[in-house]
Amino acid sequence: MITFKIDGQQVKARPGWTVLETAREHGIEIPTLCFHPAVSASGACRLCMVELREGTWSKLVASCIYPVAEGLQVHTDTERVRNVRRWVLEMLLAACPASPEIAALAAKYDVVRTRFTSHDPDQTCMVCGLCARVCDEVVGLSAIAIVDRGVHKRVGAPFAKPTDICVACGSCVTVCPTGAMQAIFDSVRGEPTTALTQLAAQ
Amino acid sequence: MPNLSTALKMDPWRLQSGEELNRLRAQIIAGRDPQRPEIIICHGTGCLANGSDKVAKAFRAALEGKGIQAKVMPGIKTTGCHGFCSRGPLVIIRPQGLFYQRVKPKDVEEIVDHTLVHGKAVERLLYKDPSSGDLIFNEGEIPFYKLQQRIVLHNIGKIDPTDITDTIAAGGYQALAKALTTMTPEQVVAEMEKSGLRGRGGAGFPTGRKWRSALQAIKKKGRPVYVVVNGDEGDPGAFMDRTIMEGDPHAVLEGLIIGAYALGAAQGYLYVRAEYPLAIRHLEIAMHQAREYGLLGENILNSGFSFDARINRGAGAFVCGESTALFTSIEGKPGNPRPKYVRSVEEGLWGRPTVLNNVETWANVPLIIERGADWYAGLGVPHSTGTKVFSLVGKVNNVGLVEVPMGVSMAHIVEQIGGGVPDGKPFKAVQTGGPSGGCIPYSLKDTPVDFDSLTAAGSMMGSGAMIVMDHTDCVVDVGRYFLRFLEEESCGKCLPCRLGLTRLREILDNFSQGVGSEKDIEDLTSLSQAIQDGALCALGSSAPNPVLTTIRYFREEYLAHVQEHKCPAGVCKDLITYGIDPERCTGCMNCARQCPAQCITGKKKTAHVIDTHKCLRCGICKETCKFDAVFIS
Structure with missing residues (x-):
């Protein structure tokens, strides 16, 4: 067992665990959006940032991918952590104004309004990539892709063509943290007949 | 070349030892006439x-066609590049070392006739010292070169990069021979540690320490281990690695082989x-020749000891210069950075211990091994x-590539070597x-310019990009420029970078239109801090630096x-108006003809007027006016 501290509280973790896993095991709350225990962590949303301190040295890391180590001093609610959280949430409110889930999460951390104007009032997706990861890693189909890059990054079908390898299992809709996948689902899914027929034949 | 290998009785050129390398070198040098005139063209x-x-x-046509009467x-x-790019094309005539600048094909005949046949200099093509007005004949006497200390660049501009014998004659691969025959791998790493060399790619991590950590990782995980050259130089205004x-190219290759x-x-x-096709071609030629000579x-x-290398071409993404994105790109996946809580020396390319160093870092390795x-x-x-x-660009007289010892002052580089701002x-x-750096006022x-x-x-x-700005550059505009660049180049994986850079830029856009308040400056600072702390890779975490x-x-x-709705540098279009000074305007009508909005009126030989409502603020009138009558207010 590895022993270290989160917010001053002594915690124990198994080798190979992350800081987030350990925190949740001990009932310590760290917000996340792009994390789901069923798939690999990607460290994309940065809401789970925590501060590591050692003497005067300190550094922010994403707890969902940071491996535990003996003697770590983890802080989940410092000024720097709150600053990242606040700005990410404020930007998310503007990026996904139509998502009640995002609004609820932001409100939980006292972010109720945003200084930014929204570019798309109907947007709910913040491209965390959970849908693509679950389809790839759990379902094993890769029917969903993260297409384009940078500010143009979005969820879609591979090569922007509705795909008939989708078996309409709904895993992506289940893991989606903002409810966006319900709307995107139909644009990704092509004629599901081929795949379903194949499955039925097996 | 074939006669050389026959003379040395070698199986096509394959060198079998350090002595053979030395013999070949001596032979190449002996076969050359140091007094033979040589035309060096950058x-x-x-x-x-x-x-x-x-x-x-x-030059080829002139020499072949005319049958010149030289002995x-x-x-x-x-x-390769001589570095004095603002004066190109550059031609140097050896053995005198005459330095001709801005040479055009039509000047060639005169050079051949005056210099090569009659041994005289073509004065109008010589460099003129801007302060004294004296003509300078020799490259080494020009302040731009004289004030530099060229070590990494010592061969560039002297050797033909596509001919390995030129490199060997200049001392290439001596360090490799020394390492392979007289040093243990452990000694090479110890030498690198002792040299204090820090990575030239940006972060300045000590190279020797990186290699040492890799050795420790190898102890735990075993081999294979990979060595990688980062030649994905993408900063606007940077061209050190390309040069x-x-x-x-052999210097990079030699460093890489020593590291391997x-x-x-x-x-x-x-x-x-x-985007560096010439660099890729020269590296390919160098690798091919090095293999033929038994050096690779x-x-x-x-x-x-056996080692080989291959070239992977980046497909244009700036972020692929980031170590983990570079690895995923080599692995054939989209160039997204991966979170780096395990260091690359432990888990890099293909999940194996990997040493990634920048081009300039690798090129320093042979120098350290050879000279200690x-x-x-x-x-x-x-x-x-x-x-x-450094690549010195922007509002500076001597645009080009400079090499100086660490620790010289910024003023020395910009004012002495760079010759200061044009006006x-x-x-x-x-x-x-570059875009990850900051503005030094x-x-x-x-x-002192050191890490x-x-x-x-x-x-x-x-x-190592240095962009010099003068009083006509607006800091808000500079911030917007770099943010726009990084917005385009962000991979988009993490939220602080993907959303944050756009939001920062939007706030700056407002500033450029005169919209904002002191509170916005606080927001810029605190959002920048959040991006620095929160971004997944160095692209995002360093992106706010220009703003901060x-x-x-x-x-x-x-x-x-x-507050005053003014852009002091006269750049932000929404805050400036163009006007014409009637005292200075001669009524030449030049600006009126050039104006794309046709908003300048006035008769010949009478002062002109700009209709500020129609004006696009493109600045063409100011550029075209020979009498300095157009002003910005």
């Missing part, structure tokens, strides 16, 4: 763009951006040893480290935009 990308290939063609037929050599790869020997790597990768591949110099760590550590300043190559006024600021011109001093000033060494440093040093200018 074929760096800058000079080529200015037509130096046409100059070379004209010895001159040789023609095309080399090294184009002008002295130190770490026991059998495979290396050179990741070079596809199986059983190098018959030492029992003590010599190297004596250059520069403690904690930032050696020299650094003679002091520079306003220098952006170091004139008031800090005596800052730690630049970081203390809020900027960073970065890869300009706020730190030019807060007044930000405030002027929103």
Whole structure:
């Protein structure tokens, strides 16, 4: 067992665990959006940032991918952590104004309004990539892709063509943290007949 | 060349030992007449763009066609970049070392006739010292070169990068032979540690320590281990690595082979951006020739050590210069950075221990091995040893590539070597480290240029781009420029970078329109801090640096935009108006003809007037006016 501290509280973790896993095991709350225990962590949303301190040295890391180590001093609610959280949430409110889930999460951390104007009032997706990861890693189909890059990054079908390898299992809709996948689902899914027929034949 | 190998009785050129390398070198040098006239023509990308290939063609035609009456037929050599790019195309005539600048194909006949036949200089093509007005004949006497200390660049401009014998004659592969025959891998790593060399790619991590950590990782995980060259130089205004790869590709290769020997790597990768076709070609030629000579591949110099490398071309993404994105790109996946809580020396390319160093870092390795760590550590300043190559661009007289010891002052580089700002006024600021760096204001011109001093000033060494700005550059506009660049180049994976850079830029957009308040400056600072702390990779975490440093040093200018609705530098279009000074205007009608909005009226020989409602603020009238009558208010 590895022993270290989160917010001053002594915690124990198994080798190979992350800081987030350990925190949740001990009932310590760290917000996340792009994390789901069923798939690999990607460290994309940065809401789970925590501060590591050692003497005067300190550094922010994403707890969902940071491996535990003996003697770590983890802080989940410092000024720097709150600053990242606040700005990410404020930007998310503007990026996904139509998502009640995002609004609820932001409100939980006292972010109720945003200084930014929204570019798309109907947007709910913040491209965390959970849908693509679950389809790839759990379902094993890769029917969903993260297409384009940078500010143009979005969820879609591979090569922007509705795909008939989708078996309409709904895993992506289940893991989606903002409810966006319900709307995107139909644009990704092509004629599901081929795949379903194949499955039925097996 | 074939006669050389026959003379040495070698199985096509394959060198079997360090002695054979030395013998070959002596033979190449002996076969040359040091008094033979030689025409050296710069074929760096800058000079080529200015037509130096046409100059070379004209020289060939002139020499072949006319049958000149010199005793010895001159040789023609095309080399890598000489660095004095603003004066290109450059031609040097040896053995006198005459330095001709801005040579056009039509000048060639005169050079051949005056210099090669009659031994006289063509004065109008010589460099004129801007302060004294004296003509300077020799390259080494020009202040731009005289004030530099060229170590990494020492061969560039002298050797033909496509001919390995030229490199060997200049001492290439001596360090490799020394390492393979007289040093253990452990000694090579120890030498690198002792040299104090820090990575030239940006972060300045000590190279020796990186190699040492890799050795420790190998102990735990075993081999394979990979060595990788980061040649994905993408900072706007940076061309140091390109010049090294184009002008002295063997130096990079030799460093890489020595590194591979130190770490026991059998495979290396050179990741070079596809936008550098000449660098890629020269590296390919160099690797091919090195294999033929037994300097790369199986059983190098018959030492029992085998190593080979390949070139991977980057497809244009700036973020692929980031180590983990570079690895995923080599692995054939989209170039997204991966979170790096396990270091690359432990888990890099293909999940294996990997040493990734920048082009310039690798090119320093042979120098350190050949001349010793003590010599190297004596250059520069403690904690930032050696020299650094900078690309000096922007509002500066001598645009080009400079190499200086670490620790010289910013003013020395910009004012002495760079010759200052064109209009003679002091520079306003220098952006170091590209889009990830920061703006150093004139008031800090005596800052020593080394890793730690630049970081203390809020900027960073970065890869070595230095963009000089003068009083006509607006800091808000500069911030917007770099943010727009990074917005385009962000991979989009993490939220602080993907959403944050756009939001920062939007706030700056408002400033450029005079909209905002002091509170917005606080928001810019705190959002920047969140991006620095929160972003997944170095692209995001360093992206706010230009904004933060300009706020730190030019807060007044930000405030002027929103409080007085003025852009002091006269750049932000929404805050400026163009006008014509009736006292100065001669009524030449030039501006009126050029104006794309046709908003300038006035009769011939009477003062003109700009209709400010129609004016697009494009600035063409100001550029075209010969009487300096157009002003910005």
